[in-house]
Amino acid sequence: MVRWRFGPGGKRPGGIREQCEERVRALGLPARGTLTIDEVCAHISSLHGRPIHLIPLDLPLGSPDGLWVSAEAQDYVVFEQRLAPVHQHQVILHEIGHVVCDHDAAPVMTADSSRLLLPSLDPEMVRRVLGREHEHSEVELEAELVGSLIGRQIGTWTAQRTWTVPPEARELAARLAALESPTLRGRDE
Numbered sequence: 001m002v003r004w005r006f007g008p009g010g011k012r013p014g015g016i017r018e019q020c021e022e023r024v025r026a027l028g029l030p031a032r033g034t035l036t037i038d039e040v041c042a043h044i045s046s047l048h049g050r051p052i053h054l055i056p057l058d059l060p061l062g063s064p065d066g067l068w069v070s071a072e073a074q075d076y077v078v079f080e081q082r083l084a085p086v087h088q089h090q091v092i093l094h095e096i097g098h099v100v101c102d103h104d105a106a107p108v109m110t111a112d113s114s115r116l117l118l119p120s121l122d123p124e125m126v127r128r129v130l131g132r133e134h135e136h137s138e139v140e141l142e143a144e145l146v147g148s149l150i151g152r153q154i155g156t157w158t159a160q161r162t163w164t165v166p167p168e169a170r171e172l173a174a175r176l177a178a179l180e181s182p183t184l185r186g187r188d189e
Contacts, residue, residue, distance in 0.1 A: 016138065020145040024102055027150075037092055040138045041077075044096060049073050052099065054092060055173045056163035057079035064093035068098045069172065075099055076169055078176055088163075089154065093147030100146050103139050 028036060030045060043051040055078045059065070065083060069076040077095040079088055165173045 010150075016142060017145065020142060022150055023146055024149040027100065029042075029150070029152075029153050034155050037089055040093075040096065040150060040154070044099060048075075052077060052096070053166050053169045054079070054163060055165050055169050055176075056088075057165075057173055057177050058082060066095045068095040068174070069176075070099075071172075076141075076172060078173070081163060083125065089151065090147065093151050093154075094143050095147075096150065096173065097143035097146035098139075100150075101139075101142050103143065 027044065027047065029040070032074055035043075037054070041054065045052045051074045053074060053076050056074055057080070059078070059079055059080045065080045065087070067076075067078040069078060077099075079091045079095070081088070083091065
């Protein structure tokens, strides 16, 4: 498995743009303009040693447009399926930016609280989904910049792309679709 951090705390000398450009270069993506979102996911999955599944959902009003769910052996990028295709791509790439940057989450609830409120979900998964800093934090800026830099490599921005939930993600998709948590309300992607 590839670790994306460059040193203590994932920081490297230089500005955030230089750090993000280096992270994207380190991915070894094929030439500009030749990739699709699916190929980017497959490439990063192979480097990261974990499959990335894209899950389109009608997310609850007020929830973020996208979420990265890091489960034990795979990653899920959940995104609002009612967005315009170009916006969907940016949301997906932003969440993939979190994967590439190996962002971690700050706890939003204890494991015991998580088990009590959401007994069918792994407490660590809940922490990783709901615990990230949001708004204009450096973590979100970094994910957005990495996603945008990867987006430069995308050759196809299909307007009629139809996303399907892979069979191994259907149970998670159903749980997330039913989840209308006040914790998710009002948070940006």
